[in-house]
């Protein structure tokens with residue numbers, strides 16, 4: 001099967017499904033699967049960065065992604081049959097078994113699996129898969145033109161944005177398609193109150209009056225791992241404290257710099273919003289510097305951040321103590337989880353049939 005074939009038809013790629021490493025063309029779900037009908041799944045998106053010099057693939061902040069996934073699952077009453085340590089080991093094993101020596105994307109999904117008709121969360125079987133595929137840029141990193149969406153971000157008491165729920169991505173898809181069909185690159189979504197929330201799959205940062213600002217968790221955002229990373233880089237490398245506060249729509253029009261952040265988007269500077277140039281209409285100094293630092297950190301080029309990386313092919317990570325939490329000025333509760341050593345644990349999983 002050629003490498004252009006869909007994953008589901010490939011026998012040369014390995015997928016982890018319900019405790020087993022299987023050739024991708026043997027990893028199947030039924031057409032009546034609950035999550036396919038009703039969007040009742042929670043997932044993560046994790047990047048691996050290939051470093052050709054060290055011949056290593058570094059998976060970025062696995063622990064934080066899997067901790068968030070466990071929280072998402074709690075919200076949806078889904079039981080994930082693996083601990084965070086086991087999930088880390090599965091991710092490493094998957095990338096290794098697929099021999100990925102390029103930038104890649106790891107996607108675990110925990111979902112309601114019963115083949116049944118009926119909308120609910122309880123008394124349904126939960127299944128789990130994880131896959132790893134090659135991945136390039138998700139959005140342009142050379143300057144995005146954004147439009148404020150007419151679609152509002154889902155509210156915490158509708159579909160909670162803090163949980164990465166597969167069904168909630170219909171909200172993002174509406175916004176993204178509207179933006180692109182209107183000639184923009186990406187959407188910026190507002191809350192139902194009209195405050196800035198986030199992009200279709202990215203958090204947002206603004207530089208206003210020389211202050212780095214981002215909407216707080218109460219503005220219906222996904223608490224991004226990259227968002228936390230940016231706050232930590234800003235504090236440690238730039239001596240800047242990020243202020244989490246409510247952001248008005250028109251602040252998008254007067255900001256000196258704006259950038260979107262996400263595992264997929266990485267650090268994506270915004271150069272235009274609703275046809276108005278952001279600052280000088282080109283990548284600003286802060287966004288540019290953030291891109292540079294982030295790019296070095298994720299590729300293992302800054303030893304003091306190696307704790308965030310899990311090497312796949314075995315080079316020993318240099319373990320340097322890091323602060324537990326980003327210092328952020330915020331109104332309300334705090335953003336994100338701490339940092340800890342990412343040591344793969346043992347997982348009991350069947351070996352693949354075809355290896």
Ligand SMILES: Cc1ncc(COP(=O)(O)O)c(C=O)c1O
Nearest residue numbers: 201202203222224225226262263
């Ligand atoms: C809606 C939404 N917001 C924000 C983000 C950024 O989150 P992270 O940095 O953890 O990838 C994502 C990423 O997938 C997302 O889908």
